[in-house]
Amino acid sequence: MSTSVSENPPKPEGGDADTVAGVPRSRIVVASMVGTSIEFYDFYIYATAAVSVFPHLFFPKGNDTTALLASLATFGLAFVARPLGSILFGHFGDRVGRKATLVGSLLTMGVATFLIGLLPTYHQIGLLAPALLALMRFCQGLGLGGEWSGAALLATETAKEGKRAWAAMWPQLGAPIGFFMANGLFLIITLFMNHDNSSPDLEGAFLSWGWRIPFLLSTIMVMIGLYVRLKLEETPVFARAVERGEKVKTPVAEVFKTSWRQLIIGTFVMLATYTLFYIMTTWVLSHGTGKTAADGGTGAGFKYTDFLVLQLIAVVFFAAAVPVSGWLADRYGRRITLLIITGLIMVFGLTFGVFLEPDGMNDGRMLAFLIVGMLLMGLTFGPMSAVLPELFPTNVRYTGSGIAYNTASILGAAVAPFIAVYLAKNYGVGWVGIYLLVAATLTFVALLVMRETKGESLDDVGA
Template structure:
């Protein structure tokens, strides 16, 4: 068994591949990892993240359009929205805890088992949200249960991303880690398209209006529950795919060399604390950008115009359709960015894209500063933001794992990724809403500019990781 793995790892054909059928003869070591076709590994890494992000996005959409009415009905509309967004942010507090919990088992027991567990937790929590009673039915218990399920979603996603990224990078062909790591990142736009596409379909069929919502209408009575309940079907599909893959050869060889550590958390803080700090701030602009141009801009774009409110007054369905169009550009930018990350290097690409995010912050005032913002202007604004998101997001699932040694890679990359979620995502919709309401939309652009500036500095001190070895305990140290 060890000889077979070594041959494949060295780029040689196994005897079965040499002497088997015509199909077997056509399969090379470049196409398989320990006998498992790379395309199956790609699907396993992508399908799980698609499901996880779908679950995450349906909550984000409901946090703006549903939960303020059903779970936080007391007080004015802004207070209810902020309370709902607070539960949205709760998941980002849970995500670093999830990265510690699942990272421990991912670095001790293996990538595959941990990925299955994270998918199960996300699926159970999301399905349960679709069954929750409302505030009118059980009072304060309703938002408490909602917050608990959201916390569980955060725990699950905290373990999911790292595992999917490691599954892709630790089985990648030589010189193509950036391209391989791009595939689980596609789960983000795919999940977004599924979640918002389903919400639009339900709203159109059930006749819901976000401007004048009917609390006893079909959508707020039962329709909003459908996307949450349907997640169970997707989880079953995801489990089927993931149970058919094997452990990554990089992790297997690390175990055989006796490199596992008893407490990955303690080890990563002892030996790789610089990488944790750098990785956290490298992700900051990505998170801030995404949750400003999805969650915050949805509430701002569909909010009432002055003098009744501070929003732009777009119909809810129209705005979701604009977001769906913009997400297509997000998805299209990911493969190009993954390709460029392998060609020009992670650091050079990210410096260029982060500078673009800083410049994008200056567009908030001229493009969103007027209550008469047109459909076309809004769409262009969203497309620019989502395109930048695709270019900055794709390399991250290669960059962060490449910063850490094998025996703490799950824990280290997960903590950096999810600690950044607190700084750049958990508070982003809340801060942006407060800034836009209190000082104007230009301050939201300034907020994004500051976050991107911090990321730019982190990338400057980060050493290029394109050629770093994953099959060792050598660490990529930051430049002096």
């Protein structure tokens, strides 16, 4: 393998024109954002159903907490699959190219999500139902494991000079957009079908068939995503690496051989982001709609539809913070921006006991908690699709950024709702915040040892 770079100074990743390899930048923006929007939509409808649907239809035995934990365990299964997906799709992304691999990851995720909408329940086929659900969830994880890093590379490797973090924030917007679509659709369906999550009717329209609608509708969005992505060209950074003969036979072996330090740093840089996000989406939904202490529970006792409205309001602040963080990361640098934001997340972790104190809980206090958490989420999530790719050379960038991102998903997201449910039940909600504080502290340390990548050319990384 040749590791030399051109004697001429490398060109900006995507030049300064309004097109890249003849493709309008607007199409690249849409392609990077629409794919992640679809992927996160698919992921979030599962997360919502894991709290409101699956405990009743796929894990009905035992008490409410046991069924919820079993459902969240299948939710976490996808995070185990995601590093495998990053290796699988990363191999083809670094060997074959970004475009073809992005199409494959989108199809994998979309087919699995559609099939979840067709699954029979435990009452129909017994234990085979949760087994099939787990298998589809695993396939969802494989698809998302290859999706994020491909979309991030599509954005960063075609960016204008000095605007990589701004370009890279577009796929990050897919997270709040997907969340808004998924939860908004669930809200409309539950209101239309008069579903009450606090006293679910197993024979009612929602649990009989209505919950399947968001999963089945994902097919339409997948078709749109495929149409946009098939009209793309390969990124110029990858094309130049191919011209220089830098492709390797086994990217996963190469990345562990040459970039193991970056893998560790990247994983822990993402840890707080993942922990915060899944506490603020999956766990908080189960807590907010759970039974109060007066009814023998530890939750806040909100009506399911009322809580979804609060979450949807908060997600608007998440979306608004993403472009702000992209601008900050380009203006002041990735490292200092994320150090300050991570410090704020650590402080936020200390406020859980105050925000979520059951005495005097009301809509205003819960909404304030959700808005603060989602604002911080947007600020920390926005620069990540620039930061992680910038750590790795082009010939292993798809694999390396994907492994770091998705390994963090196991450490930060797969276990976060499970641990949070346990801590809240046994020690109180304040300890959920302490858990977030610990995760953010580890991220803070990783940022301290991470190099600043703002001014580096993607062609020169690892040269």
